[in-house]
Amino acid sequence: xxxxxxxxxxxxxxGVPKMLLLGLQHMFAMFGATILVPILVNNYFExxxxxxxxxxxxxxxxxLFFHLCSKLKVPAFxxxxxxxxxxxxxxAKLDTGIFADMTMGEKLPYACGGxxxxxxxxxxxxxxxxxxxxxxxxxxxxxxxxxxxxxxxxLSLAPSAxxxxxxxxxxxxxxxxTIIVFNIWGKGMFKIxxxxxxxxxxxxxxAVLNAIGLTNPDGSAILDFSNIASASWVGLPPxxxxxxxxxxxxxxxxxxxxxxxEHIGDMSAxxxxxxENFIADPGLHRTLVGDGLATALSALVGxxxxxxxxxxxxxxxxxxxxxxxxxxxxAVFAVxxxxxxxxxxxxxxMPSAIIGGVSFMLYGMISAIGVRNVVENHVDLTKSxxxxxxxxxxxxGLGFSSGLTFTVFGTSITLTGLAIAALAGIILNAILPGxxxxxxxxxxxxxxxxxxxxxxxEEIK
Numbered sequence: 001x002x003x004x005x006x007x008x009x010x011x012x013x014x015g016v017p018k019m020l021l022l023g024l025q026h027m028f029a030m031f032g033a034t035i036l037v038p039i040l041v042n043n044y045f046e047x048x049x050x051x052x053x054x055x056x057x058x059x060x061x062x063x064l065f066f067h068l069c070s071k072l073k074v075p076a077f078x079x080x081x082x083x084x085x086x087x088x089x090x091x092a093k094l095d096t097g098i099f100a101d102m103t104m105g106e107k108l109p110y111a112c113g114g115x116x117x118x119x120x121x122x123x124x125x126x127x128x129x130x131x132x133x134x135x136x137x138x139x140x141x142x143x144x145x146x147x148x149x150x151x152x153x154x155l156s157l158a159p160s161a162x163x164x165x166x167x168x169x170x171x172x173x174x175x176x177x178t179i180i181v182f183n184i185w186g187k188g189m190f191k192i193x194x195x196x197x198x199x200x201x202x203x204x205x206x207a208v209l210n211a212i213g214l215t216n217p218d219g220s221a222i223l224d225f226s227n228i229a230s231a232s233w234v235g236l237p238p239x240x241x242x243x244x245x246x247x248x249x250x251x252x253x254x255x256x257x258x259x260x261x262e263h264i265g266d267m268s269a270x271x272x273x274x275x276e277n278f279i280a281d282p283g284l285h286r287t288l289v290g291d292g293l294a295t296a297l298s299a300l301v302g303x304x305x306x307x308x309x310x311x312x313x314x315x316x317x318x319x320x321x322x323x324x325x326x327x328x329x330x331a332v333f334a335v336x337x338x339x340x341x342x343x344x345x346x347x348x349x350m351p352s353a354i355i356g357g358v359s360f361m362l363y364g365m366i367s368a369i370g371v372r373n374v375v376e377n378h379v380d381l382t383k384s385x386x387x388x389x390x391x392x393x394x395x396x397g398l399g400f401s402s403g404l405t406f407t408v409f410g411t412s413i414t415l416t417g418l419a420i421a422a423l424a425g426i427i428l429n430a431i432l433p434g435x436x437x438x439x440x441x442x443x444x445x446x447x448x449x450x451x452x453x454x455x456x457x458e459e460i461k
Contacts, residue, residue, distance in 0.1 A: 007274065011323035022321055023329025027337075030079040030309050030330070033195055034059050036362070037080035037304045039355055043164065044085075044092040048105035050304055052344040053237035055080055058303030060334035062294030066306075067328055069290030071282040075316055075324040076270055077331065078294050081307035082366060083259045084115060086156045086418060087252045090403065098245060108302070112242035114252025115299035121256040122263075122292020130285040134264075141257070142437035145425040147374035148390045150258050152397025152421055154367030161363050165356025168216045171209075175202035175357025195358060202354045222351055231345040237338050240302040251403075254419040257426075259307055263291050266308035274322040377437075385432040389425055397421035 011019045038050035062078045070076075091111040092104060099107060129137050165172035179198035182190050190197060210222040264279075267287050271278045278287065287308075294306045312330075316322055337343060374381075374390075381387050400417035429435060 008321045009323060011321050011326050014321075019326060019329060022326045023333060026077060026312050026327055026330035027333040030059065030077050030312055030334075031196060033082070033309070033362075034079035034334075036195065036199075036355075036358060037082060037085070039350055040085055040160075040359065041088045041304070043352065043355060044089045044160075045104040045108055046092075048103065049088070049108055051238050051302065053235075053338045053341060054239060054301065054303045055338075056334045056344075057237050057338035058294075058298035058301070059306065060331040060338065062298050062306040063331035063334075064328060065294050065297065066287070066290035066308075067324060067331075069293065070278070070286050072324055073282050074267070074270065074278050074287060075274060075312075075322055075327050076266070076287075076308045077312040077327050078291065078306040079309045079312075081259055081262075081295070081305040082362060083150075083153055083262065083307070084118070084252060084255050084305045086153050087111065087114065087255050089157065089160060090251050091248055093402075094247065094251075097247060099247070109240060109243040110245045110248035111252065112299040112302055113244040114248040114250075115305045116242055116244075116296045117249045118253045118256035118259070118305065119292045119294075119296030119299065121253060122260060122288045122295070125260055126285040126288035126292065129288065130283075134279070134284055139435075139437065140426065140430065142379075142429060142435070143373045143377035144379045144386045144389050144437070145393065145422075145429050146258060147370045147377075147379065148393035149397065149418070149422055149425060150370030150373060151367045152370075152394060152418055153255070153258060154363045154365070154370065155398060156401075156417065157359070157363040157366070161356055161359035163356070164352045164359060167218070167220075167356065168206075168222065168351065168353035171202050171206050171222070171351060171353040172357035172360070174205050175199065175354045176360045178202060179358065179361050195362070198358055198361075199350070199354060202357060203350060206351050206354065216351075216353070222353075223349060225349055228342060228345045228349060231342040233342050234339055235341040238302075242300055242302065250419055254422040257422050259295075259305065260288070263288060263308055270308070270316070274316060383434065385428075385434045388432065389428045392428060393421045393425040396424050 008014065011022060014022075034055060035052050038052050038055045042049035059077075059079050063076075066076065066078050067074070088111050091099075091107055091114070094107065099110075125137070175198045178201040179194045182194035182197045186194060186197075206222050214222065216222055264284065267278055267284060278284075291306065291308060298304060298306050312327065379386055379390075381390065397417050397420075400420050403417060404420060
């Protein structure tokens, strides 16, 4: 891919005011999806989940940390990862062993502890890639394994979307419809932020309906502003240290398989967008370390997992400003916003119906990405081995809805459906004969899996 002649590599030539404006645009691009994660998690944990303030500061600081690890070269923003939502929902439902008598607020630190371990798995993959090369490693994680796992992540969350939307179908459908309209027919910046527009438009409608005295079908108020008035304008984010438990770790850690694949794809997409091979320089091992440590440090203080954001890659394409300094300005804006509790409470007042409407699209899109992974890599499902692997992963991921609980040395351990699916897929792919997947052979399929248009010659050897 030839570099666009109009691309701006050094935004300082535009002047400080324009750089600040461009940074603000990047912050708004990530904002809707990043804050949606704690809102959804709060729903699972009955109001005792993640803090929006902590989420914002972890996204900002995590992005800055990622830039340090990647030699300040990669124009990527790290926001909240949706892939771990299924894990959060599972931990919230745990009621065996030490979780039997816990409140929702007491369970949350254990979910975060599992994410710390998931983040550290990035470092393991980074080391293996550094030593063996990305092509050899990816041979054991082909799209016939990762695709169905990603499909399971989205589909396992589908009942949650229906449950939330059913509190007020009118508002939920307005949120969903707005996202679809802006995603398909939106122009310029509005096409980049359909989720944020869906939230804003449906929130305004909810406020109008609430003002004229209408209620939800069950009689409850559409909006509750009671916490906003008492919230202060300035305050520290409410950090809380994570805790570790083997069951929670086994819930969360396997999800890293999907998010590491997502990271490799995002690095590829950013490379293609700006015309530079970031997988070669600064190197995939460095970007994995940055993403993994940002995720682990975020969860350590009660934040969600972080991941490189496609929304911000879209902004790079839209603006043709490829300077990582602009992304770092956006990260600083996110940190500043995290010290404004009143803003967090305004966001927290969002009705469940809006969350349901937005989730309709998001959870479906997670599964659709898995389908795209399978299709674009031309996985041949007429081959028995591929059909067996995909079938077993899908049944394990969706069938073990309550997981599999067993006791080892007096400790109760629960393997979630997703963990069972991931293990089954990787093992079957390793032992069944006929694995003909070659990483890097199909550029169109692999563009989302770590191959750029200018591959690193050292890794092909």
